[in-house]
Ligand SMILES: Nc1nc2c(ncn2[C@@H]2O[C@H](COP(=O)(O)OP(=O)(O)OP(=O)(O)O)[C@@H](O)[C@H]2O)c(=O)[nH]1
């Protein structure tokens with residue numbers, strides 16, 4: 001559903017990535033385009049304004065991360081700000097210390113309350129809770145029956161009430177008693193919807209709130225209604241006090257702006273999103289995942305994360321100097337390999353690399369994790385002197401090293417051969433270092449010896 005926004009942002013970033021340097025001018029231009037893209041996605045204008053302001057400040061003030069190119073840096077800032085806008089932490093349901101935890105489900109007519117109540121009950125049951133449902137929608141004919149059918153579907157008990165229970169408060173109180181009686185730990189209360197927010201509805205909800213002391217009051221908002229969903233969430237919050245939001249129909253073709261603004265406007269977290277009509281179409285809301293999906297570059301972003309986490313900047317720079325110099329020892333060779341290993345399975349890492357220039361061929365390179373372990377073990381079994389000068393490693397030293405590392409002399413020979421090749425390759429790179437550096441961007445990833 002974020003397709004359009006995603007496309008636009010990607011185009012903006014792509015243009016930026018081509019720029020060698022971030023200047024006030026190209027930044028201004030990019031920000032203007034981002035602003036338009038967000039507004040077109042129906043994000044609330046105040047939220048957009050604040051967002052752009054934040055990104056601008058960060059981009060201008062940010063200490064330059066040498067591991068990232070200017071374009072990547074902007075992507076990172078925008079991503080971080082998007083996450084902030086969506087809520088920094090995934091927001092979980094809160095549970096009462098004294099069961100049953102009561103969850104009141106409120107919202108306008110047709111927003112998806114009843115469906116979401118059943119979906120949530122199913123999710124809770126799957127996570128080893130003992131939920132129970134009740135509908136207090138006495139207004140719409142067959143509303144309670146609708147929940148009864150859904151409850152059967154998801155295999156969660158429902159309090160159906162007796163014939164003389166015709167008031168929401170009575171139904172709710174009895175359901176709660178029943179839940180306590182049968183050892184249910186969560187009571188989900190599906191309420192009636194109205195076309196508009198009116199005093200009568202608010203009165204009823206207030207009474208339910210008072211009687212049940214719910215731990216959560218979840219506002220169900222229909223994403224397809226865009227800014228209306230944001231506005232009604234805000235009003236419900238002001239009048240009733242909500243604790244979280246379920247945004248439904250995110251599988252539709254809404255522009256997504258509601259999802260982006262609802263948190264900033266109401267100050268309440270998005271907890272779940274509905275992504276279909278089926279009982280299993282409810283997902284916990286993870287701000288970081290959604291942000292990455294919007295940017296449509298989850299892969300590149302996680303690569304940025306990994307690089308930031310795994311590579312000690314200084315070490316990487318020193319290493320690069322060494323790689324291009326003459327004193328690339330077996331120790332450096334080992335450290336290189338260890339650095340690479342910190343990035344996790346190499347196959348995955350290579351998949352995430354942009355498929356451009358010299359990196360294109362890396363994707364097909366098969367790197368055996370066991371092989372890396374062997375190489376490290378062999379080098380660890382050498383004496384410091386041997387590591388600094390491989391020329392002294394004669395036959396008897398090779399036998400000793402093989403024994404010490406639990407490998408064979410053949411393995412040691414292979415490693416020394418690889419190392420010699422890597423050295424040779426490094427040297428031949430020296431001449432083209434400038435060109436290569438440019439091609440690799442400023443990521444300063446350690447190069448892979450032996451490839
Ligand atoms: N595609 C899609 N449809 C949904 C989603 N959630 C709910 N619906 C559909 O929206 C319609 C209304 O859902 P209900 O759960 O009955 O809505 P409600 O808020 O309980 O409605 P009232 O009780 O009349 O106020 C139904 O047809 C649902 O199948 C969703 O996440 N995606």
Ligand SMILES: [Mg+2]
Pocket residue numbers: 113114115137143190191192193
């Ligand atoms: Mg309903």
